[in-house]
Amino acid sequence: MTAVPDIEFRGVTKRYGAVTAVSDIDLAVPPSAFVALLGPSGCGKTTCLRMIGGFEQPSEGQVLIRGNDMAGTPPYRRPVNMVFQQYALFPHLDVEDNVAYGLRQARPRLASREISQRAGAALEMVRLAGYGSRKIYELSGGQQQRVALARALVNKPAVLLLDEPLAALDKKLRTDMQIELQNLQREIGITFVLVTHDQEEALSMSDFVCVMNGGRIVQLGQPSEIYDEPADLFVADFVGKTNLLSGKVAGHSGDLVDVALADGTVIAARKRAVLQQGQTVSVSLRPESLRLGAPQSGPLKGIVRNRIFLGSTAEYAIEVQGIGTLLAKADHMIGHGNLFKPGEPVAIGFASGTPLAFADPKNNGTNQRE
Amino acid sequence: MSAGIGAVSMHGNRFRHNFLTALLLAPATLWLVVFLVLPFIAIAVFSVGERAPEGGYQAAFTLAQYANLPARATAFWNTMVLAPAGALACLIVAYPVAYYLALRAPARWRLILLALIVIPFWTSLLMRTYAWMYILGGRGIPALLAYVGIEDLRLINTPGAVLLGIVYGYLPLMILPIYVSLERLDRRLLEASADLGATPLSTFLGVTLKLSLPGVMTGFSLVMILLLGEYLIPTLLGGGKVFFIGNALVDLFLQSRNWPFGSAIAITLVLVSVVVLIAANRISTRVSGARRVDLI
Numbered sequence: 067m068t069a070v071p072d073i074e075f076r077g078v079t080k081r082y083g084a085v086t087a088v089s090d091i092d093l094a095v096p097p098s099a100f101v102a103l104l105g106p107s108g109c110g111k112t113t114c115l116r117m118i119g120g121f122e123q124p125s126e127g128q129v130l131i132r133g134n135d136m137a138g139t140p141p142y143r144r145p146v147n148m149v150f151q152q153y154a155l156f157p158h159l160d161v162e163d164n165v166a167y168g169l170r171q172a173r174p175r176l177a178s179r180e181i182s183q184r185a186g187a188a189l190e191m192v193r194l195a196g197y198g199s200r201k202i203y204e205l206s207g208g209q210q211q212r213v214a215l216a217r218a219l220v221n222k223p224a225v226l227l228l229d230e231p232l233a234a235l236d237k238k239l240r241t242d243m244q245i246e247l248q249n250l251q252r253e254i255g256i257t258f259v260l261v262t263h264d265q266e267e268a269l270s271m272s273d274f275v276c277v278m279n280g281g282r283i284v285q286l287g288q289p290s291e292i293y294d295e296p297a298d299l300f301v302a303d304f305v306g307k308t309n310l311l312s313g314k315v316a317g318h319s320g321d322l323v324d325v326a327l328a329d330g331t332v333i334a335a336r337k338r339a340v341l342q343q344g345q346t347v348s349v350s351l352r353p354e355s356l357r358l359g360a361p362q363s364g365p366l367k368g369i370v371r372n373r374i375f376l377g378s379t380a381e382y383a384i385e386v387q388g389i390g391t392l393l394a395k396a397d398h399m400i401g402h403g404n405l406f407k408p409g410e411p412v413a414i415g416f417a418s419g420t421p422l423a424f425a426d427p428k429n430n431g432t433n434q435r436e
Numbered sequence: 437m438s439a440g441i442g443a444v445s446m447h448g449n450r451f452r453h454n455f456l457t458a459l460l461l462a463p464a465t466l467w468l469v470v471f472l473v474l475p476f477i478a479i480a481v482f483s484v485g486e487r488a489p490e491g492g493y494q495a496a497f498t499l500a501q502y503a504n505l506p507a508r509a510t511a512f513w514n515t516m517v518l519a520p521a522g523a524l525a526c527l528i529v530a531y532p533v534a535y536y537l538a539l540r541a542p543a544r545w546r547l548i549l550l551a552l553i554v555i556p557f558w559t560s561l562l563m564r565t566y567a568w569m570y571i572l573g574g575r576g577i578p579a580l581l582a583y584v585g586i587e588d589l590r591l592i593n594t595p596g597a598v599l600l601g602i603v604y605g606y607l608p609l610m611i612l613p614i615y616v617s618l619e620r621l622d623r624r625l626l627e628a629s630a631d632l633g634a635t636p637l638s639t640f641l642g643v644t645l646k647l648s649l650p651g652v653m654t655g656f657s658l659v660m661i662l663l664l665g666e667y668l669i670p671t672l673l674g675g676g677k678v679f680f681i682g683n684a685l686v687d688l689f690l691q692s693r694n695w696p697f698g699s700a701i702a703i704t705l706v707l708v709s710v711v712v713l714i715a716a717n718r719i720s721t722r723v724s725g726a727r728r729v730d731l732i
Contacts, residue, residue, distance in 0.1 A: 150627070154625050157625075167642075171632060171634045
């Protein structure tokens with residue numbers, strides 16, 4: 067038997083009246099992991115986080131923290147702390163009093179010297195030493211973010227909950243904070259549960275990504291698995307950029323299926339579900355898996371419509387007759403200089419096994435994609 | 437060159453802007469000067485004068501009227517006790533109501549309940565206080581109590597009656613500012629407090645109450661200041677036995693026609709009000725740590 071999970075969901079369902087926000091979720095978060103709950107808004111990820119924090123009670127099932135059933139345990143008795151969206155710092159307290167807030171609630175009471183020592187250490191950890199007497203409104207967004215982190219971590223929680231913590235920061239600061247959060251998590255060694263709708267954030271920061279949609283977990287895995295082996299069409303579409311081409315199953319050969327695309331081209335794709343002959347499918351092709359070459363050198367033919375040069379790579383929008391516009395991403399080698407120009411005809415190829423074929427629920431009329 | 441032109445046109449704009457501002461503020465300013473500043477100056481001048489033998493004012497410069505203030509000590513005493521006590525009683529009744537309305541009441545009921553609180557304002561305070569006169573008077577509650585054997589209970593013309601009238605009349609003025617400050621309160625702060633281990637009671641004391649203090653202070657100073665000048669309620673429910681400074685003023689100006697003494701009392705009253713207002717504002721900005729200074 068492995069270690070007791072830090073967080074465990076057992077058959078958890080949450081309903082608000084007639085609306086089911088979370089339905090029948092099972093999840094075990096191993097100790098010292100950085101887990102991201104990723105999904106579009108309304109997928110139930112925040113509700114899950116709030117059930118861990120104790121702000122919502124599951125309608126069915128159990129939420130366990132380190133093996134203890136949390137049913138009926140109010141938020142103030144749970145060994146977890148949360149970094150709230152927009153931080154929810156106390157406006158009437160200065161930075162140090164915000165950080166010390168949790169320590170002051172401890173019973174039996176802590177000595178005031180210990181409180182100020184630990185608060186000071188927490189501020190140092192988030193690189194805000196010396197900011198203790200500042201007012202909250204005097205701080206920038208990034209500083210407020212770090213005060214919120216210190217305020218939560220100073221209590222030495224078993225698990226740190228982060229509700230879209232970076233959403234309010236600008237891009238540069240967000241990237242810095244991503245690295246800082248990762249470093250913090252490794253340093254402290256406690257479990258972080260991050261809720262985000264930003265797939266890039268989830269992939270870059272976490273050890274495990276739990277992709278949610280429509281109140282259910284669609285896929286749980288390491289970031290590279292999620293990206294390379296998406297479980298279904300939703301994950302393929304939501305995580306990272308991809309080209310989705312619809313077609314029909316024309317033949318089977320082992321792991322691969324032949325898919326006839328709309329323009330008649332037949333390509334071999336790896337199947338991610340049981341597929342029937344003639345079934346409508348969607349084929350996912352990552353932009354970076356496309357190889358562009360001279361005309362006739364690949365199965366698909368198109369014309370470059372747009373080029374965005376990004377330094378290390380270049381992105382092309384390529385119009386393929388009968389299929390639509392595909393996005394391709396090509397590495398740029400210094401000195402080669404052979405960028406394709408808008409208007410130029412190109413052939414598109416790909417390594418075998420990189421296209422993935424998914425059952426397309428939308429086109430089959432069965433269970434609608436949400 | 438172009439900078440010069442820009443500066444000129446900007447100057448023109450600023451002039452027009454200032455002129456417009458002045459125009460918009462003119463009616464209110466005129467009103468305040470004619471009905472507040474000038475009378476105030478007149479009262480200040482009266483207060484250092486003397487009573488003319490036939491009543492009214494006679495020019496002089498003396499502080500005798502101020503030295504005579506203890507002659508109305510009872511009115512001051514009643515006012516200084518019953519005004520804060522009335523404001524405090526209002527606060528004690530109003531806070532739970534405002535709390536319920538802002539944080540507990542179902543959203544669809546909130547507006548209806550708020551309307552119910554404001555509806556009494558649609559009838560004049562005079563009428564409503566008259567009603568209390570009958571309710572508390574000999575043919576009101578005492579008569580009912582006499583049926584069950586409780587005889588000779590006097591309610592009207594007591595400090596208690598005045599206090600009751602005060603709470604009844606001024607309660608909405610206390611509820612509304614507290615409600616506004618609680619309604620504005622960011623609910624996530626309450627969750628954050630609970631998340632950090634605070635029990636509901638510590639969350640209330642450490643977050644809710646502190647952040648609603650500007651509302652409390654606004655309500656308190658509003659009610660308190662209106663009560664310092666209260667005349668109607670002590671007249672009707674205190675029946676000349678419980679009288680406020682307001683009653684003393686009416687008496688001095690209209691009955692004994694001692695304008696200078698009345699003026700000295702009025703000036704003192706204004707000074708006390710200003711002190712109360714400043715103190716309330718200091719307390720609320722300090723404790724709630726807020727940047728904003730909202731007096732009312």
